């Protein structure tokens with residue numbers, strides 16, 4: 311046994327002495343390989359190769375597979391949402407291997423969607439794991455139920471269940487968020503029906519004071535970010551806004567801007583079309599998540615401004631018998647029923663806040679009261695920028711003076727601005743309109759004095 315470094319150095323061969331050995335070994339290997347190719351016929355060679363491959367495959371431990379079934383046929387359940395999520399997710403995974411595919415164009419979705427036909431497979435790779443999706447449909451008298459099977463090596467079972475399916479859902483959400491076409495729903499005898507919501511209003515196009523706009527968008531951002539907070543304090547994740555102000559000051563436009571800001575659908579709940587308390591509950595329950603439920607002109611919904619009358623008589627002056635009370639409406643807004651649906655905004659609009667029942671106005675019910683005021687000079691600048699695309703004009707000074715001296719709605723100024731695309735002409739119309747209004751107002755004031 312070597313006992314010192316020097317002795318080791320003597321026993322271990324040097325690199326230079328190993329090189330000739332390596333060279334002769336690799337030359338022999340090359341000769342052997344050439345001889346094998348020349349002597350062994352091609353067919354025999356591939357036969358031997360496949361035998362060897364089979365041998366090694368058999369000796370390796372065979373993986374066993376688990377399968378998850380995403381089935382639409384769960385008794386008593388509504389459609390399994392994972393089916394639709396999977397259809398969306400897989401639509402981006404379809405490739406050349408799928409020789410026959412389904413294609414379609416759907417209401418509310420941009421572009422053409424591709425899907426698997428019955429009996430087809432897709433292999434998806436997630437963090438190196440192979441997941442095979444198989445799609446089919448079980449036929450029965452009602453047409454049949456769709457189902458997916460996901461197969462994967464059993465050692466990845468937990469990962470597929472906990473991480474991969476989550477990844478599928480997140481991808482679906484990102485896809486649908488990107489493509490989401492907003493809807494506006496109204497209620498008929500069959501429930502909620504919808505058309506595409508194409509209102510272009512945004513917070514940038516609203517003629518409102520900047521500070522108020524900022525306060526509203528901050529409030530909406532806080533609402534969106536506070537899912538866990540609402541849960542912690544045991545409150546339904548919803549927020550109520552009361553928009554009040556004269557007609558034509560932009561209450562509906564503000565709701566449209568909120569919907570576009572939040573990417574929420576709008577449900578227009580006309581109380582006049584609601585026949586009973588159960589109808590009201592059903593309407594609230596079946597409105598989806600991520601939605602703004604709008605009850606417009608709440609002051610005109612007779613009975614709502616006068617709780618004692620509506621609670622007791624359940625009818626209004628025009629003999630339009632309503633079978634539900636204000637209490638039922640309030641209960642749906644923030645009572646037990648409200649906790650059945652989350653991520654909702656409820657917006658009431660009124661031209662006459664002062665006549666509403668205080669119960670409707672108490673804190674916690676309508677979280678933010680937003681006053682939509684007559685047009686200010688700041689708001690007028692926004693309108694001019696929207697309609698004429700200009701920031702400055704010599705007529706502004708005179709117009710500003712008149713706007714400050716009167717109550718004029720953004721809607722009426724918008725009407726004048728729309729009369730021409732030429733800034734001089736359109737602003738001239740605004741000026742004439744304001745002067746005319748000023749004269750009328752002076753006349754009324756004079757008459758009052760007399």
Ligand SMILES: Nc1ncnc2c1ncn2[C@@H]1O[C@H](COP(=O)(O)OP(=O)(O)OP(=O)(O)O)[C@@H](O)[C@H]1O
Pocket residue numbers: 515516517518556557558559560561562563564661682720721722724
């Ligand atoms: N604040 C505003 N900002 C921008 N445009 C406005 C504003 N207010 C009104 N308009 C214009 O006037 C039109 C009518 O306004 P809108 O319907 O939003 O007012 P409203 O307060 O809801 O009226 P109502 O009480 O009669 O329902 C809008 O389509 C928009 O063009």
